[in-house]
Amino acid sequence: MKRLVLLLAALGACTTTESSDVFTSGIYASITAEAKGDGKTDVGATLYVGNPLGLNFVQLSGDDRLIAIQGNTSRPMVEAMLLNVVSHHAEFATDAAGTEFEVVFDRQIDDGAPTSIATLPAKFDITGGAGAQSRSSTFAVSWSPSGSTDLMSWQVHGDCIEDESAPITGDTGSVLVPAGVLKKRMGNNIADQCDVTFTIKRSKAGLLDPGYGKGGTIFGIQTRSVIITSTP
Numbered sequence: 429m430k431r432l433v434l435l436l437a438a439l440g441a442c443t444t445t446e447s448s449d450v451f452t453s454g455i456y457a458s459i460t461a462e463a464k465g466d467g468k469t470d471v472g473a474t475l476y477v478g479n480p481l482g483l484n485f486v487q488l489s490g491d492d493r494l495i496a497i498q499g500n501t502s503r504p505m506v507e508a509m510l511l512n513v514v515s516h517h518a519e520f521a522t523d524a525a526g527t528e529f530e531v532v533f534d535r536q537i538d539d540g541a542p543t544s545i546a547t548l549p550a551k552f553d554i555t556g557g558a559g560a561q562s563r564s565s566t567f568a569v570s571w572s573p574s575g576s577t578d579l580m581s582w583q584v585h586g587d588c589i590e591d592e593s594a595p596i597t598g599d600t601g602s603v604l605v606p607a608g609v610l611k612k613r614m615g616n617n618i619a620d621q622c623d624v625t626f627t628i629k630r631s632k633a634g635l636l637d638p639g640y641g642k643g644g645t646i647f648g649i650q651t652r653s654v655i656i657t658s659t660p
């Protein structure tokens with residue numbers, strides 16, 4: 429609950445700036461191409477004015493537009509807004525390893541950022557870890573195939589526990605979650621156990637257009653999840 433309150437407070441502090449009021453040299457970009465194993469990929473882009481910690485989101489205005497391209501298919505990225513958090517998305521019906529997605533920031537005020545490329549890493553499946561897992565004991569979650577040089581991480585979310593996440597050292601095919609890392613959520617009427625979603629991500633760094641003068645990140649991501657029953 430405490431994390432939720434802090435998150436809502438942070439979201440409430442967000443501001444937006446129309447893109448016509450800022451040059452690309454003053455923008456930081458966060459771009460992803462994420463596949464979840466259902467044959468589709470969501471290409472997302474979030475633009476910030478300056479440092480993203482300032483939570484000043486860029487809202488497209490005028491002739492400015494974001495376009496996602498895969499092969500011969502081009503799609504306009506559709507804006508979504510939640511409590512002043514602005515993002516842009518386009519969906520493609522492919523999730524094959526090695527697929528490249530290009531994100532174009534097209535505008536007239538300057539040269540924009542015409543070529544940012546995210547490439548999907550190799551697919552994988554979660555092979556172990558489902559079922560009941562005690563928070564007071566170390567447990568393992570495994571996946572296959574492994575052995576890539578890409579970044580690995582995990583995160584977990586559920587109604588009865590605090591959200592947690594962490595990087596995974598190497599792509600070894602398994603991760604150990606130590607006893608006590610998962611904690612029961614504070615508050616009234618919180619169940620001792622519940623089903624939670626445990627997610628593993630494999631992320632490949634992409635190529636960000638240098639037109640974004642404040643820098644940014646770009647990743648192709650394969651995401652897989654398993655349901656675990658979290659018990660005391």
